[in-house]
Amino acid sequence: MRHEDALEQVLRPARAQRRWWTAGDSALDQRLGRGASAVRVVGVLLFYGVLFSFLEDGCRPWTTSGLFVLVAMTIAFGLVGTTDDMVELRAAHHWGVPARLAVKPALVLFAVGSVVLTKFAQLVPGLMIGTPEAFSLEDEVDERSELRLARVGLLTTGAVGLGAWVLATPLDAALDGSGGAGQSAISAAVTLLVLVFAVAVENLFANMVAFPGSEGATLRRHHRLAWWIVMLTVTALFFHTLINPRGSLAQSLESTNVRVALVTVVSFLAFTLAVHLWFRRRDQHDAAMVIEAAASEPGRTPQLPPPTAVAPVQPAALPVASAAPPVVVLAPAALRSPRARRHRDPVLVVKLVVTAVAVVGLAALVTVVVLQDRRDSKRFDAGHQAYVAADCAVAIAEYDALLDDGRLIDTAGVVAQATQERAECRELLAIDLVAEADPAEALSRYADFVAQHPDAPLSASVGGRVAAMLASSNGIEAASEENCDNLDAFGVAGILQSVDVPQLRLWCADTFESVGRGADAYATALLVLQSATDSEALAAAEDIVLRNPLACSDLERLMDLSSLSDADDALAAFLQQCMSSAAADPVVLADVQIAFLAHFPARPEAAAVEGALIANYAACDHLAELRSEPAIAGRAGFLPTITLTCAQTAEFFQDYSGAVERYQWFIDNAPTDDRLVAARDGLARSLIAEAQQGVAGSLPQPVDTGGSGSSLASVVIYNDSPEELRIVMSGPESRIEVLAASATSGEYDLVGPSSCRTDVPMLELQVPSGVYDVLVEATSGGISPFTGTWTLGRGDAYASCFYVVTTFG
Incomplete structure (x- = not known):
């Protein structure tokens, strides 16, 4: 810039920076000599790297990724930003043109300030006004x-x-996504090269804007x-590669990022134009002053200063026609014309211009914020309405348009909610995609979604999505x-609609059956029978139930739930199947045998089933049921036979x-049954x-009283x-005999009578001789019984009397 000194007069920090830079530069020359130039170049490169790294979101230079960004920015922006100046400098020296590469403190301040403003305002793309180094010609060329x-x-x-x-x-x-050190190195190289390309395009665009003093301005002038050809080409490339790489021109103009960037650029151009016009007018005033000063000095040839660009250079000396030494072209106040004396303070003018531009920029910024607030609200309302309606495709599109726009301030207060709702929609749509290929995984993830977002409006739509998934071909x-084990939890969570539960349970019954979990398969299929209304589902569930071994032990419930009660042949076949499969389980077998005899007493197989039931000791637990079932109790001789068999089994x-x-x-x-004696013998033994x-007392041998008068033994018992x-x-x-109580007898205390009374009820038994086990007990059960063994001789007579003795304890 040619008006660097004038800017330094306006910007006090620039003057201070100039002093520091001059002192440091002198010290660097003294210590390093010719190596100081290399240090200056490295410093400029680092300036570029640090400044542009700062523009990156979440800049963390102390991390590996942050360090890579710093290096990439240093190489890319430094390489592009300094290479053209270095090449121009070398070419100038080669052609004998006096030139130098200088660091401009005022431009450093502009660059840092614009980058900080860009970071604060979140402008995309970012703007850096000015560059720290500048290629400068020392003389006019x-x-x-x-x-x-x-x-x-x-x-x-x-x-x-x-x-x-x-x-x-x-x-x-060459990138194939396989990973590894080689692929990582290639990826890093591609990233760096693409960044260099983008920076080159950006610098070409900035040059072709043709700011005064730039290469683009020189090309435009000549x-x-x-x-125009280069300008249009570079502008199109810049716009589509950096500002809006993914959309069309019409779409990009809808983006607030692009609008803010354009407003900022226009504001910057307006500021640049204003400063340029002011400097131009100032140069005209200076030229007029020089002419007036020369006219007042005889023999002096007036010389005009060279045309200027946006920024000033160091005050130059004007050559004169005579051989006299050159003089500085600054007229003293006494020699200035009245018009020159009315010339305003340049510092004040610059401040006024900057203030005006700032006001315009602030107004533009407020306008952008207001428009953004209205647009944010409109887009959020559209996205939220679609979100509530579970139309996630529309909601995501609206929220993407909302959130991808940069903004200074979230004045509408919708960013956080939009971000959350978009994330929920994306998660749900991701599960929808899984549902097409893996319904089992999708069902589990739907359940997790509802658990994680129990109050979200989208959770209410999960039931419909699951229903659609279950209705699909897979x-x-x-x-x-795993899902079948959590079926009840899914129902409680509400991700299963009531009409879908029976069908899913039916599928789960098949799953349990296939993995050998018969009990779970049976229980699940029974639930289908209890809740389903679809005939096909009922028939399928019934098939699963009837082929399960547990069905044979659950006949009563099955008769109520299945169609067996309406199909005799099917029921008979099922019972026969159960009798075959339950042969090793007498309890289940008895249930099936009883059911068969109850339903099919006249079928040819009933006789064989009856015989098997009598032989099955487990049937003894069902004697009361057998006696109450008319179809079974009416079978000739069946109940006495099975009862006697069960009695003998119990005795055994x-x-x-x-x-x-x-x-x-x-x-x-x-x-009248021929087996009565056997039954009586068994009863006596038992x-x-x-x-x-x-606890029984010991019964002594009865007293021998002589002969019985026959071959039988006679026993007289007194009560x-x-x-x-x-x-x-x-x-x-x-x-087995019963002896009546004695109305005249009572209980003896501690000691019984000295002799038997004969005036009490008595019983005479005539039995074959032999050894007998004997039991004497009160039929009321309140007195301890007595047992013993009696040996009765042939033709002998015996007597025994019984009384009650009470004792302590």
Whole structure:
């Protein structure tokens, strides 16, 4: 810039920075000599790297990724930003044109300030106004040399960008996503080269804007057609690669980022134009002053200062026609014309211009914020309405448009909610995609979604999505073993609609059956029978139930739930199947046999089933049921036979109470049966054995009273007690008799009578001789029984009396 000194007069920090820079630069020259130039270049490169790294979101230079960004920005922006200046400087020296590469403190301040403003305002793309270094010609040059230098600078920048693009293209094709150190290195190289290309395009665009003093301005002044061609080409490339790489022009203009960027650029151009016009007017005033001063001095040839650009250079000395030494072109106040004396303070003018531009920029910024607030609200309302309606495709599109726009401030207060709702929609749509290929995984993830977002409006739509998934051609795949185990939880969570539960349960019953979980398969299929209304589902569930072994032990419930009760042949076949499969389980087998006889008493297979049921000791637990079932109780001889068999079985297993009950039933209900004696013998044995298992007294041998007068043994028993007695004898002949209580007898205390009373009820038994087990007990059960063994001789007579003695304890 040619008005650097004037800017330093306005910007006090720039003057201070100039002093510091001059002192540091002198110290650097003294210490390093010719190496100081290299240090200056490295410093400029680092300035570029740090400044542009700062523009990156979440800049963390202390991390590996942050360090890579710093290095990439340093190389890319530093390479592009300094290469053209270095090449121009070398070309100028080669052509004998005096030039230098200087650091401009005011431009450093502009660059840092614009980057900080860009970061604060979140402008995309970012803007950096000014560069820290500047290629500067020390003397005026002819137009030909100026044009040649401009071409060198532009071609150098273009060559750097084109070279980066040419190198990046094959490297990008070599990326295959396989990972590894090699792929990582190629990826890093591609990233760096693409960044260099982008920076080159950006610098070409900035040059072709043709700010005064730039290469683009020189090209425009000398070859306007060439400038238009390059300008349009670079602008299109810049716009579509950096500002809006993914959209069309119309779409990009809808983006607030693009609008803010354009407003900022326009504001900057307006500011630049204002400063340029002011400097131009100032130069005109200075020229007028010089002419007036020269006119007042005889022999002095007036010389005009050279035309200026946006920024000033150091005050120059004006050559004169005579051989006199040059003088500084600054007129003293006494020699200035009245018009010159009325010339305003340049510092004040610059401040006024800056203030005006700031006001305009602030107004533009407020306008952008207001428009953004309205647009944000409109887009959020559209996205939220679609979100509530579970139309996530529309919601995401609206929220993307909302959130992808940059903004200074979230005045509408919608960013956080939009971000959350968009994330929920994306998560749900991702599950929808999984549902097409893996319904089992999708069902589990739907459940997780509802658990994580129980109050979200989208959770209410999960039931419909699951229903659609189950109705698809591969919906049955949702019935994985894990999902089936959580079926009840899914229902509670609300992700299953009631109409879908029976179908999913049916599929789960199949799943459980296939993995060998028969009990779960049976229970699940039963639930289908209890809840389903679809005939096909009911038939399928019934098939699963009927082929399950557990069905044979659940006949009563099955008769209510299945169609077996309406199809005799099917029921008979099922029962026969159960009898075959349950042969090793007598309890289940007894249930099936009883059911068969109850439903099919007249079928040819009934006789065989009856015989098998009698032989099945587990049937003894169902005697009451057998006696109450008319179709079974009416079978000739069946109940006495199975009852006697069960009594004998109970006696064998020492279940004497059960044996007594069953023997007694037989004696009472089959008095004419040929097996009555056997039943009585069994009852006697069982009564005595039952008493012996308990607490029974010892019964002594009866008293021998002489001969009986026959071949039989005679036993007379006297009952000297107030209790009715039962006399049970088991031996060569079994006898069970009842001896009435004595109305005249009572209980004896501690010691019984000295002799038997004969005036009490008595019982005489005539039995074959032999050894007998004997039981004497009160029928009321309140007195301890007595058991013993009696040996009765042939033709002998015996007597025994019984009384009740009470003792302590």
